[in-house]
Amino acid sequence: xxxxxxxxxxxxxxxxxxxxxxxxxxxxxxxxxxxTDVRAGKYLVVTLxxxxxxxxxxxxxEMTRQLLANAVIEDFxxxxxxxxxxxxxxxxxx
Amino acid sequence: xxxxxxxFPGTWSDRDCAHAVGEILGQRTRYVDHREERLxxxxxxxxxxxxSYGDYLRCGAIARFAPVMEAxxxxxxxxxxxxxxxxxxxxxxxARLLPGALLRNASCEFRCEWVNLxxxxxxxxxxxxSRPGQVLRIPIxxxxxxxxxxxxxxxxxxxxxxxxxRYCAQDGRVTAESNPNGSLSNIxxxxxxxxxxxxxxxxPERACEDLLGGTDGLAVFRSAIHALARxxx
Numbered sequence: 001x002x003x004x005x006x007x008x009x010x011x012x013x014x015x016x017x018x019x020x021x022x023x024x025x026x027x028x029x030x031x032x033x034x035x036t037d038v039r040a041g042k043y044l045v046v047t048l049x050x051x052x053x054x055x056x057x058x059x060x061x062e063m064t065r066q067l068l069a070n071a072v073i074e075d076f077x078x079x080x081x082x083x084x085x086x087x088x089x090x091x092x093x094x
Numbered sequence: 095x096x097x098x099x100x101x102f103p104g105t106w107s108d109r110d111c112a113h114a115v116g117e118i119l120g121q122r123t124r125y126v127d128h129r130e131e132r133l134x135x136x137x138x139x140x141x142x143x144x145x146s147y148g149d150y151l152r153c154g155a156i157a158r159f160a161p162v163m164e165a166x167x168x169x170x171x172x173x174x175x176x177x178x179x180x181x182x183x184x185x186x187x188x189a190r191l192l193p194g195a196l197l198r199n200a201s202c203e204f205r206c207e208w209v210n211l212x213x214x215x216x217x218x219x220x221x222x223x224s225r226p227g228q229v230l231r232i233p234i235x236x237x238x239x240x241x242x243x244x245x246x247x248x249x250x251x252x253x254x255x256x257x258x259x260r261y262c263a264q265d266g267r268v269t270a271e272s273n274p275n276g277s278l279s280n281i282x283x284x285x286x287x288x289x290x291x292x293x294x295x296x297x298p299e300r301a302c303e304d305l306l307g308g309t310d311g312l313a314v315f316r317s318a319i320h321a322l323a324r325x326x327x
Contacts, residue, residue, distance in 0.1 A: 014244065016200070016240075018199065018200050067151070067155060068151070072193075072195040
């Protein structure tokens with residue numbers, strides 16, 4: 001099975017985010033005065049092969065802990081979806 | 095003393111380091127390829143500045159898994175002297191050889207300028223030749239040197255005397271104006287608990303000749319030479 005994992009890496013709430021603050025300033029300059037906070041992060045899409053969803057998730061969690069996110073400053077969230085549905089057994093070929 | 099200078103794809107200060115340690119201080123040096131796995135012949139290992147692996151993902155994140163880093167970790171754990179400068183500092187933190195992380199500069203600007211550093215302690219292998227409170231003038235050149243550690247870690251490194259350099263004014267006062275990047279407590283360089291691994295954002299190798307504007311960086315490399323001589327004695 002092929003899975004697609006979307007990995008959202010964000011700075012921990014206690015970590016100052018100069019990029020987010022600068023973007024917030026830009027939004028205020030455009031007149032979006034209602035914006036009270038902006039946090040910038042990273043979005044990664046990882047496509048991988050795995051036997052099932054549990055295995056895919058645990059692999060992506062492991063790779064995120066090891067490399068994709070730095071636990072000193074970042075949190076992460078993973079959303080997983082199968083890319084291809086399994087082929088139904090016994091279905092006649094067209 | 096034999097110094098190894100690690101070269102990752104994207105490292106750019108390797109020759110400056112070799113020039114400072116080899117040409118100016120007359121020590122034996124060799125470049126160490128990022129694929130090498132043995133550092134047995136070395137007394138000092140330098141991870142120079144640059145943009146290893148294009149700084150992709152996070153500064154130092156990919157370099158940390160280069161084959162040579164396992165050898166660097168063993169070398170450090172055996173007490174070998176390791177100096178990470180700029181990107182090298184970021185790599186040492188990613189490798190968990192030093193605490194904390196380096197965030198984007200608070201100004202969001204790349205800062206390339208001379209700064210003043212107050213030597214906080216002279217116990218580390220790279221500050222033996224300096225005295226606490228001494229001010230060194232050394233340039234910085236980075237976009238992500240904003241030192242961060244969680245409150246417990248920060249408290250621990252302060253208590254253990256692991257803060258080696260702080261950004262300061264010319265007279266040594268640690269002020270907000272002298273902090274070029276937003277680093278917590280003006281931290282510019284730290285050591286591990288043992289004092290044999292030091293990371294610093296400023297570039298001492300670029301302050302070793304009057305022609306380049308100053309020679310205060312020599313103290314960092316000379317300290318390592320003396321630290322090794324002391325061990326050998």
